[in-house]
Amino acid sequence: MKSEILRALREAGDGFVSGQALCEKAGVTRQAVWKNITQLKEHGFVIESVQNKGYRLVSSPGIFYPADIESRLGRDCLFHKADCYNVIDSTNTRAKQLAELGEEEGTLIIAERQTSGKGRRGRQWDSGAGTGIYMSMILRPVIEPSSVPGITLVAALAVVSAARQFCNVETFVKWPNDIVLDKKKICGILTEMSSEMDYINYVVVGIGINANNEHFSEEIEETATSIYLQTGQKTDRAGLAACIAGCFSRYYKEFTRARSLGPFVDEYNSVLANKDQEVKILYGMQEDRNKTETGIARGINKDGALLVDTGHGTECVVSGEVSVRGLYGYV
16 A cells, blocks of 8 residues: 555656545545555655645655555566565575565565675675665576576666666676676676476576665775765665666566577677677686686677687687686776
């Protein structure tokens, strides 16, 4: 009910919405509308009420609140439910727990702070309170398990698209799971799944974004940045999170329909940070852990593999088997 009230107020922009209109949209009585608006005010929403005019949303709190996220999601969006936490160990861990219990596709898990945020290959993600966006999405795609790595690339496109739409910033993808701004990392993506031989039980996609961070530890300050540090503007984190969910929904539906990245190859390659640049391939996940190779990154194919021209031909680099790094810096 609160999400429907907020949705109606947002759709009105700077205008007022009558109590009767809110009753009809939410399907409740005026008393119920008044009660829910009172509760929204208690959670930090500034809602103006004027007799004979109705209600107007003035501002939202700077924290994640389920109804706030849900009210910003389009009605045709895959996501329809948001679980928000003040502190959590890991949004991916919680999402997997809920998925195991049968939570349906289309649930978002969002936290103000993570105590054990997870990055790729067991790394920890710096997850301070009130500055970043830490969100995970529960999915149940009807595709082959071998196609799941493509969802990471779909998520990357969604972040780039949302950053452009909502924050007016141009970001790029460091294949396969990092988003960079001014050649520094602002976002990491971690995709995990539970599957049988030929069947997917569920997929969880975790997205961590440096939104309003004002500084970083010495350990990562050379390679990490935030939207705020690059633009000088604070980001409405709830709005950006909802925008990412909306963008992901559109890409994901097309991806599962096509069962490949074919529809997105050109778009992805246009935002690939190290396209046509020299990169180093690190074979750390294979038997020869010290083996490296250099080449020119040419873009991805429809399967999401990175094509790298080396001295002995073009190699298809598959995510999860190797790492790719810029030869002269992070990207």
